[in-house]
Amino acid sequence: MTIFPGTVIRAAVLRRWLGVTSAAVPEKLGCPNLPLSPRQRELCRKKPFLLPSIQDGARLAVAECQSQFRYERWNCSTSEEPSVFGYELTTGTKETAFIYAVMAAGLVHAVTRSCSQGNMTECGCDARLQGGSPSAGGWHWGGCSDHIQYGTWFSRKFIDNGVKNVSTTGGGYTLATMNQHNSEAGRQAIERTMATDCRCHGVSGSCAVKTCWRTMAAFDRVGVYLKERYERSVQVSDRSRGKTKRKDQRRLPVDKHQFIFLNKSPNYCLEDRRRGITGTRGRRCNRTSTGPDGCNLLCCGRGYNTHVVRHVQRCECKFVWCCFVRCRRCESMNDMHTCK
Numbered sequence: 001m002t003i004f005p006g007t008v009i010r011a012a013v014l015r016r017w018l019g020v021t022s023a024a025v026p027e028k029l030g031c032p033n034l035p036l037s038p039r040q041r042e043l044c045r046k047k048p049f050l051l052p053s054i055q056d057g058a059r060l061a062v063a064e065c066q067s068q069f070r071y072e073r074w075n076c077s078t079s080e081e082p083s084v085f086g087y088e089l090t091t092g093t094k095e096t097a098f099i100y101a102v103m104a105a106g107l108v109h110a111v112t113r114s115c116s117q118g119n120m121t122e123c124g125c126d127a128r129l130q131g132g133s134p135s136a137g138g139w140h141w142g143g144c145s146d147h148i149q150y151g152t153w154f155s156r157k158f159i160d161n162g163v164k165n166v167s168t169t170g171g172g173y174t175l176a177t178m179n180q181h182n183s184e185a186g187r188q189a190i191e192r193t194m195a196t197d198c199r200c201h202g203v204s205g206s207c208a209v210k211t212c213w214r215t216m217a218a219f220d221r222v223g224v225y226l227k228e229r230y231e232r233s234v235q236v237s238d239r240s241r242g243k244t245k246r247k248d249q250r251r252l253p254v255d256k257h258q259f260i261f262l263n264k265s266p267n268y269c270l271e272d273r274r275r276g277i278t279g280t281r282g283r284r285c286n287r288t289s290t291g292p293d294g295c296n297l298l299c300c301g302r303g304y305n306t307h308v309v310r311h312v313q314r315c316e317c318k319f320v321w322c323c324f325v326r327c328r329r330c331e332s333m334n335d336m337h338t339c340k
Helices: 005-021 038-046 048-068 086-090 094-116 148-159 175-192 219-231
Strands: 195-201 209-215 304-320 324-339
Touching (some): 038 048, 038 148, 048 094, 048 148, 048 219, 086 094, 094 175, 094 219, 148 175, 175 219
Antiparallel strands (some): 195 209
């Protein structure tokens, strides 16, 4: 696969930022000492009040990625190295698409939340809808909505590294423009999952007047949305390899909310240390499931081992006057299945 300079830069930018999730990075480490690119470090230096959000955004995204893929062959595996995702950042697969999208969305979410909580003087909540005309339902805009515009702006500034969007009318994408497209799709996911919250006002809770505002969804809801986009991602032509679209590839324009990818994913069945693939050997599976966590799919047809696991827990707890809780010690034997 041909890697263009812009691709290397963008992967390095994301890789260095991901380094702040490492356990080896102290919480109170200043901007100059964080594993960031020079441009990110300079932005961090100019806006040090955003440093906690930068760290929170990375950790939020990694945790959500691992949650969404915990039962699948690719379980969003990470390493202890600063790169965190390693090889997956440059494969141009559906997994690469999800990583860039969830990281961009995580930063928007973390920065916006900090703005709404009043932790920064440079931004706050979004009061633009206040005082607007009543809706058809008779309620009024009020309170302060989450200011995702500021969070979106900062996410672009921090992740996109000043790379301009390259037109694809000349025939296809490069890995750099693919990653940029998916990062933006991740940012847009925050807005598309926002909800309208309302509060009633009136005598004895009569709700004579209702005020409403816009608020971000919890990030696990955003994660579900991004996973749906991952499942429906579209393969596009790779301009760097001079490939033309195959007959089965979509010829319609790609929607800005869709994920795109260049290369088909490996099956992730067998370990490949060179490519950072851990394989599924030893992974726990569900013998009765027909989903991705089922032993047949997760173990790639290799079969599975069954172990009997002894589980001890407190049970039949009762409150004793006064003042403690007395429980029995219960044991159970359960089958656990792991891939061969």
